[in-house]
Amino acid sequence: MQLIFDFRFLALLAIGGSLAGSLLCFLNGCVYIFDAYKVSCVKGIHTGKMVLRLVEAIDVYLAGTVMLIFAMGLYGLFISNVPPDVPPSMDRTLKGSSLFGMFALKERPQWMKISSLDELKTKVGHVIVMILLVKMFERSKMVTIVTGLDLLSYSVCIFLSSASLYILHNLHKNDTH
Structure with a gap:
């Protein structure tokens, strides 16, 4: 029985892959933003290409957000094992949650409070719908x-x-x- 329970740590593979994919998406979105800047400001041409690049950046950022939410949800469900109704003072995930002492979380954001796999699927599904709508907007320019x-x-x-x-x-x- 203990062996079966320890297999929950296989979720770390999915968490690591999702975090790596999220990082790649965010970096790729920055490349699109930089490209939009080059098109509009450096060349001085104000065409639809700049807007298209910005929409593509939003799309890639949303995909990165899906992967981040998915990784954090899997971590919360399978690894951290902290109930969503735990007071912030007892939540060990919040300890050290800041970036170089900045942006410390006082409590878990609402989107991080995932108590079931169905709730995780719902949150990821909402972001996927937004990605599809952004893709539709991107295609509508053509x-x-x-x-x-x-x-x-x-x-x-x-x-x-x-x-x-x-x-x-x-x-x-x-x-x-």
């Missing part, structure tokens, strides 16, 4: 509107995207109350 049907299709796409965000927000709001 759409050419020629006919009225094109404009109607484009408008319906925007409406459905907004409606999905609204529904997702309301579903999440009902879960917390």
